[in-house]
Amino acid sequence: MKAATMCEFSKQEFIGGLQGLGIDSLEKFCEKIPFMHMELKDDQEFATAVIAVRENGGCPLGQKSLALDTAIGMWKLLFAEKQWRLVDHWCQFLQARHNKAISRDTWSQLLEFARMVDPALTNYDAEGAWPYLIDEFVEYLNENGIIQNVQLNDLSQKR
Numbered sequence: 001m002k003a004a005t006m007c008e009f010s011k012q013e014f015i016g017g018l019q020g021l022g023i024d025s026l027e028k029f030c031e032k033i034p035f036m037h038m039e040l041k042d043d044q045e046f047a048t049a050v051i052a053v054r055e056n057g058g059c060p061l062g063q064k065s066l067a068l069d070t071a072i073g074m075w076k077l078l079f080a081e082k083q084w085r086l087v088d089h090w091c092q093f094l095q096a097r098h099n100k101a102i103s104r105d106t107w108s109q110l111l112e113f114a115r116m117v118d119p120a121l122t123n124y125d126a127e128g129a130w131p132y133l134i135d136e137f138v139e140y141l142n143e144n145g146i147i148q149n150v151q152l153n154d155l156s157q158k159r
Contacts, residue, residue: 037080065101068094075110085119086141093140098133106131121147 002020003013023029066074072091079087090110094102109131117124124138141147 065103066107067101068099071102071107078111079114084114086114086146089141089146090137093137097136097140103131106133109134
């Protein structure tokens with residue numbers, strides 16, 4: 001949509017963005033949604049979306065943090081097609097234990113974490129340079145037996 005502020009659109013930005021996508025009716029908008037979801041499945045398009053959010057930091061007006069509800073909505077959208085199996089646990093963890101704005105560092109590093117660390121955390125390096133919030137998330141997963149459940153699900157799916 002080329003909005004000046006992420007997740008906030010003026011009427012002009014909204015209309016111009018829709019026109020840029022070739023959308024001039026509600027029917028065309030509805031037809032375009034599955035295509036936009038499919039684009040996020042493509043690694044190249046996903047990387048482009050992540051970079052666009054990262055460049056703006058996901059933060060309005062150059063702020064250094066992003067409101068928690070906005071960050072959660074964006075993560076659910078971005079990871080819906082990439083199917084990071086821990087996204088719901090991450091969002092629950094944030095709401096239960098953090099409930100504050102998300103820093104740019106955490107935003108950027110979570111995307112790397114999701115890409116690099118497998119859902120069972122077998123390749124997670126506790127000595128790595130992850131933001132404290134990601135380290136706390138790993139502790140939360142272990143404390144609540146979530147990782148054991150992920151490992152059991154992986155075993156049952158391989159059979």
